[in-house]
Each structure stands twice: as C-alpha cells, then as structure tokens.
Amino acid sequence: xxxxxxxxxxxxAEIFNISVGRSASALxxxxxxxxxMSVPVVHVMPIHRVIxxxxxxxxxxxxxxxxxxxxxxxxxxxxxxxxENSSLEIVRLMLGSQVPIEQLSEIEQDAxxxxxxxxxxxxxxxxxxxxxxxxxxxxxxxxxxxVDEILQKPxxxxxxxxxxxxxxxxxxxxxxxxxxxxxxxxEANLQQALxxxxxxxx
Amino acid sequence: MQLxxxxxSVLQSGVMILDEEYRVHFINHWLNKxxxxxxxxxxxxLFEHYPELVDFRIHQAVMQxxxxxxxxxxxxxxxxxxxxxxxxxxxxRERFSQSIRVQPMLSDGKRFxxxxxxxxxxxxxxxxxxxxxxxxLNQMALTDELTGIANRRHFxxxxxxxxxxxxxxxxxxxxxxxxxxxxxxxxxxxGHQAGDKCLVAVSDYLRTQLQSYGYQVARYxxxxxxxxxxGQAVDVAEHLAERCRxxxxxxxxxxxxxxxxxxVTASFGVASKSDKxxxxxxxxxLRADNALYRAKLAGRNQVVVAERQDKESP
Numbered sequence: 001x002x003x004x005x006x007x008x009x010x011x012x013a014e015i016f017n018i019s020v021g022r023s024a025s026a027l028x029x030x031x032x033x034x035x036x037m038s039v040p041v042v043h044v045m046p047i048h049r050v051i052x053x054x055x056x057x058x059x060x061x062x063x064x065x066x067x068x069x070x071x072x073x074x075x076x077x078x079x080x081x082x083x084e085n086s087s088l089e090i091v092r093l094m095l096g097s098q099v100p101i102e103q104l105s106e107i108e109q110d111a112x113x114x115x116x117x118x119x120x121x122x123x124x125x126x127x128x129x130x131x132x133x134x135x136x137x138x139x140x141x142x143x144x145x146x147v148d149e150i151l152q153k154p155x156x157x158x159x160x161x162x163x164x165x166x167x168x169x170x171x172x173x174x175x176x177x178x179x180x181x182x183x184x185x186x187e188a189n190l191q192q193a194l195x196x197x198x199x200x201x202x
Numbered sequence: 203m204q205l206x207x208x209x210x211s212v213l214q215s216g217v218m219i220l221d222e223e224y225r226v227h228f229i230n231h232w233l234n235k236x237x238x239x240x241x242x243x244x245x246x247x248l249f250e251h252y253p254e255l256v257d258f259r260i261h262q263a264v265m266q267x268x269x270x271x272x273x274x275x276x277x278x279x280x281x282x283x284x285x286x287x288x289x290x291x292x293x294x295r296e297r298f299s300q301s302i303r304v305q306p307m308l309s310d311g312k313r314f315x316x317x318x319x320x321x322x323x324x325x326x327x328x329x330x331x332x333x334x335x336x337x338x339l340n341q342m343a344l345t346d347e348l349t350g351i352a353n354r355r356h357f358x359x360x361x362x363x364x365x366x367x368x369x370x371x372x373x374x375x376x377x378x379x380x381x382x383x384x385x386x387x388x389x390x391x392x393g394h395q396a397g398d399k400c401l402v403a404v405s406d407y408l409r410t411q412l413q414s415y416g417y418q419v420a421r422y423x424x425x426x427x428x429x430x431x432x433g434q435a436v437d438v439a440e441h442l443a444e445r446c447r448x449x450x451x452x453x454x455x456x457x458x459x460x461x462x463x464x465x466v467t468a469s470f471g472v473a474s475k476s477d478k479x480x481x482x483x484x485x486x487x488l489r490a491d492n493a494l495y496r497a498k499l500a501g502r503n504q505v506v507v508a509e510r511q512d513k514e515s516p
Contacts, residue, residue, distance in 0.1 A: 030259060030280050068273075095279050107329050110301065111279030121272045134271045139303060 004044055004187075008194045013042040015126055015197075016163055016178070023122035024167075027115065031094040036168045037119075043162045044187070047151055050160050050179060054081070054147045061085070064104070065143045065150045066116025072135025074127055074190060075183040076158075080116040080165075082176040084144060087112055093169045104144070113142040119165075123178065131193045151179075159187050216287070216319030222268055222312065224248050233319055236287040236298075252286060260284040260302065267306040267315040276302040278322050289321065299326040346421040348398055349405035357420035357428055361483055364418075364432045368475060375481075376431040376439030376474040379490040380446070383467045383502045385425035387459035400455055400466060401425065407453060408446070417442070428490070436474035436507060443470040443505040451503070467503035469494060474508075 004012070016039045024037040054063065064087035067079040082090065091108045094115065104112065117140040128134055143150060163178040182190070210217055216233030220226060226243045234243055248264075249256050259281055263274035276284050278299045289298050301322045307314040344356035352360065361377070368375040382388070382404065389397040401421075408419045408427065418430040429446075431439050447470055455466040471494025475481040489508040497506040 026259075026262070091279075105329055105332070106325060107277070107279040110275070110277035114275045114277040114280050117273075117275045121266060121270075121274065124272055125266070125270045128270060136306070137272050139273045139305065140275055 004191060004194070007198060008191065009042055009044070011194055011198055012161075013039055013163075015130060016042060016123065019122040019126040020119060020165060022126075023119040026118050026122070027094070030118075033094060033170060035094075038166050039163055040166060041164045045160055045162055047153060047158045047160050047181060050162055051147055051151050053162075054151075054177070062144055062146055063150055064112060065145070066113055066120065066140050067143070068117070068120050068124075068138055068140045070124060070135050070137040072128075073131055073133045074135060074186045076186055077181045078120050078123070079150070079179045079181070080119055080176060081150070081179065082174070086174045086176065089172060090115065090167065090169065090174060093172065109142055113140050116140055116142070119178075127190075130197055131189065153181065158182065161187075161190070215321070216317070218243075218317040218319070219307070220248060220264060220268070220315045220317065222314075224250075224264065224268075227314060233287075236289065236319075236321075238286045238288055255285070258284065260304075263302075263304040264315050264317070267304050268313050271306040271313070273303070273305045276300070276304070278326055282326075285319065287319065287321075289323075296323075298323040346405075349402055349421050351405045351409055352418065352420035354420065354422050357418075357422060357430075358483070360418050360420070361430055361486070364430055365475070365481065365483055365486070367432065368477075369480065372477050373433045374435040374474060374477045375486075376434045376436060376472065377486050377490045378429040378431070378439055378443045378446075378470060378472050379422070379487075379494045380427055380429075380443070380468045380470040381494055381498065382425040383462055383469055383498075384457065384460045388457055388466070391459040403453060403455060404450060404466070404468075407449065411446075411449070412442075434474075435476070436472065439472045439474055440505060440507050443472050446470070447503065447505055462501065462503045469497040469502045470505040471495070471497055472505060472507045 020037040020039055024035045027035045062084045063081045064084050065079050065081045067077055069077050088104065091104065091112050095108065095111055120140065124135070124137060159182050161180040161182060165176045165178055167174045167176060211231045213230055213232055216236060217228070217230045218226060218233055219228040225247050226245060229243050237243060243251065249261060255261050259276060263276060266272045266274060278301050281300075281302075283297050283300055284302055285300060287298060287300060288295055290296055298321050301320045303318040305316045305318070307316050344353060344359070345351070346353040364375055367373070382400070385397065388400060405419070405421060405427070408429070412419055412429060416432065418432075420428050420430075422428045429442070431442065447468060450468050451463065451465060453466065457464065457466045460467065471490045471492065473486055473489035473493055475486055493506045493508040497504050500506065
C-alpha cells in the first residue's frame with residue numbers, strides 16, 4: 001500500500017476531532033464539569049518511532065494507558081495514553097477529589113479506565129461508520145508502566161496511527177495520545193475507506 | 203446446561219442479558235432481587251420498566267453494545283449507582299454503589315448485550331474512609347500544633363502559590379514578618395506554659411482579625427509569625443503591620459522582663475513585590491526578615507519596611 005497522503009491525514013484529523021469532541025460532551029455530562037477535547041495532529045509511523053517520541057529525556061516518567069483490542073477489517077490494539085501526572089490530574093478534576101496521593105486509588109483507576117473507554121469507543125464508532133463495518137472489541141484494560149513496557153511489541157515495524165489529544169479541564173490543559181497499533185491489512189483498508197470518504201466529499 | 207443456570211442463580215453478583223429490543227432475555231436471581239421490585243423482570247423491556255434510565259450512561263452503553271458492538275465499563279467513581287439496585291432490609295435498605303460491565307454478544311446471528319453488575323459499596327466506603335484520613339493527616343502536617351494556624355511548611359506552600367498568582371496576574375504581593383519582643387526573657391521569667399499561652403493569644407488575635415480579609419497567617423517558628431497579603435502593595439502592608447503592632451500592645455499581656463514596655467510587644471518587617479518586578483520566594487522572605495532584624499536593632503516595638511528591590515541601597 002502507499003503512504004497516506006496529506007489530504008488523507010487531514011481528513012483523519014477532522015474525523016478524530018469529531019469523535020473526541022463527542023466523547024468530551026459525554027464526559028462533561030458525566031462529570032458535570034466543562035470538558036473540551038481536540039486533535040491537533042494525526043500522524044502515521046512505525047511503533048519504534050512512537051517509543052522514541054514518548055521516551056522521557058531523563059528519569060522514567062510512567063504512562064497511564066487504557067487499551068482495547070479490536071477486530072474486523074480494521075484490527076489491532078487501540079491505546080489512550082497520558083503521562084502519569086496528567087492522568088492523576090484528570091481523574092481528580094473529574095472526580096473532584098482533593099487528596100494529593102501519588103498513586104491512583106482503585107476507584108480512580110476504574111474511573112480512568114471508563115474515561116478511556118468513552119474516548120476510545122467514540123473513535124471506534126467513527127472509524128466503523130467510515131469503514132461501513134462493525135468490529136468486535138474487548139473491554140478496556142488499564143496499565144501504568146513505562147513507555148517501553150507499554151509499547152514493546154514483538155513486531156516493532158507495525159504501523160501506528162498516532163493522534164495527539166488536547167484536553168481542557170477547568171482551565172488546565174492536558175496532553176494525551178491515542179495510538180492505534182494496526183494489524184496487517186488495516187492500514188490499506190483505512191486508506192481505501194478514506195479515499196471513498198474524500199471522493200464523497202468532493 | 204442446567205448446571206450453568208444453577209450456578210448463575212447462586213452467583214453473588216448480577217448477570218442480565220438483553221436482546222435487540224432491550225427485552226430482558228435472562229436475569230439471575232441476585233440481580234432480580236436487588237432491583238427495587240418484587241416482579242420477575244424476565245421478558246420485560248428494561249427501559250420501559252425503568253424509563254428514568256433513558257439517556258443516562260447505562261442506556262447509552264447498552265445502545266452502543268447493541269448498535270455498534272462496543273463494550274463499556276461503568277465505574278463507581280463516575281457513576282455512583284447507575285441501576286436502581288438495593289440491599290439490606292427495612293431502615294437499613296440502601297441503593298448500593300455498582301461497577302458495571304456491558305458487553306455485546308452474538309448468538310445465532312442475533313445481537314445481545316450482557317450486563318454484569320458488582321456491588322462495590324464496601325470498596326467505595328473503604329476509599330472514602332482512606333480519603334478522609336489522608337485529608338486529616340494532610341491537615342495535621344500543615345498546621346502548627348500549639349496555635350492551630352498554618353505552620354512553616356504550609357506558609358511556604360501558600361507563599362509559592364501567591365507568588366505564582368502574582369506573577370501571572372501582574373498583581374502586587376506583600377509579606378509581613380514579626381517577632382515577639384524579648385520572648386526568651388518572657389519564657390525565662392514566667393515559664394514555658396505562660397510563653398505558650400502568649401503565643402496562642404497572639405495567634406488567636408491574628409486569626410480573628412486577618413483571615414476575613416483573605417490574608418494568610420502562619421507561625422514561622424518559635425515566636426516568629428508571618429502574614430501574606432495577596433494583591434496588596436507595600437503601603438497597605440505597612441499600615442496593617444502598624445495596626446497589628448498597636449493591637450498586640452493593646453492585648454495588655456504583662457511582660458515584666460521586657461526592656462521596651464510593661465506588656466507584650468512585637469517588631470515587624472515588611473517586604474513587598476511590586477506588580478512588575480519579578481521576585482523569588484527566598485528573595486521576598488530574606489527582605490522581610492532583614493527588615494524585621496532592622497526593626498529590632500532600631501529599638502523593637504516598631505515597623506520597618508524593606509527597601510524596594512529595584513532601588514540601590516543607600
């Protein structure tokens with residue numbers, strides 16, 4: 001298959017902007033707090049580039065990652081990642097708790113898992129609409145670990161659809177990342193669907 | 203098959219299967235009993251029976267499972283109690299906190315949705331308790347034991363926060379340091395208990411007088427106190443320090459071994475950060491402490507304002 005064109009990447013950015021926007025309003029409703037989300041950049045790259053990009057310079061800050069496996073004409077693993085500190089911030093702002101503890105409690109972990117689930121599901125349904133396909137999907141799983149541990153996959157040449165997410169919560173701006181680690185054929189199917197989508201627009 | 207059904211009926215958590223019309227295809231004993239009804243829910247359309255659930259997260263999650271085949275998780279932190287489920291009897295009957303998983307299922311080409319419910323009220327209660335204790339410990343770590351006002355650690359945190367705010371909003375910030383005059387002699391002459399009472403009396407006065415203005419008071423250590431005045435320039439701080447000096451004297455706490463007065467008095471140092479000048483925390487504290495030092499050298503029971511940091515010292 002060919003690399004995605006600039007036009008195709010822009011279309012993807014727009015599509016993801018709509019999905020995360022939708023999940024932002026779902027989260028606002030749930031938490032009674034104003035939440036806004038946007039997608040500044042969508043990029044496609046091999047998994048080892050993602051590891052390089054997210055590796056901290058000195059000291060190993062951990063990432064909090066909510067992941068869901070998915071299967072269909074688009075298959076692989078979807079991950080929503082936040083630096084551990086940001087994830088603490090998000091969950092505390094959303095749950096309104098005050099106590100500064102350095103680790104997520106059980107309830108906070110579950111809440112974060114649900115937040116990830118809402119965002120990932122919104123993206124899945126958008127992709128499914130675009131591909132005019134449904135796929136089966138596992139329940140979300142939460143991991144807190146280093147970038148290496150989270151993204152260390154046997155095939156380091158797998159392609160990742162990498163999306164930067166900006167999340168604004170009570171005047172705080174937080175950054176997270178969505179990564180779709182795509183199985184073989186998924187990228188081609190995605191590209192084909194994008195072309196169809198763009199032709200429909202033109 | 204019968205064995206599986208029997209297992210589900212004795213299971214101590216909830217299982218329910220809905221079909222594409224949201225009709226209850228199966229519900230286990232535990233879950234049916236927890237619902238606020240004596241009816242058998244099997245065969246009922248869930249959202250017709252409980253219309254108040256429509257458009258809430260549980261409804262959306264079920265719809266997403268049946269329409270798009272996506273699973274959802276409903277956590278107790280974000281949804282206290284998504285379904286009207288109760289436990290206990292009589293007066294102790296209460297709606298309990300739940301953790302719910304919603305998963306799509308395919309069988310014979312038909313879509314179903316599996317709802318799995320757990321009672322997590324003991325976890326929620328335990329965590330609330332831990333939170334309360336953590337908050338209490340936190341409070342203890344920031345409060346001066348004797349006087350009940352902020353301690354030095356808390357003062358440092360407050361000053362850091364106010365400095366940042368002042369930097370961001372371009373507002374001034376003032377700091378007052380003061381020291382009770384001849385406090386060592388007071389202690390030596392009247393005993394430590396009297397000394398402690400004196401410190402409590404002064405901090406009680408500070409707390410009642412100043413906190414309503416949004417000024418923050420702290421015990422820096424020993425007989426040394428400080429006041430943070432967010433948003434206030436040097437003239438307001440100097441005026442306030444002068445008022446405090448006068449009113450501490452007017453508390454009329456006898457101080458037989460003082461060289462400046464027959465009663466307890468204090469010396470004050472004032473330092474301010476103007477709205478334009480950047481200033482570090484240490485810089486501001488040093489200047490206030492230095493002004494206090496000069497107030498003591500100049501004879502005590504008085505207020506000295508630090509030189510502005512942008513002026514050359516004489």
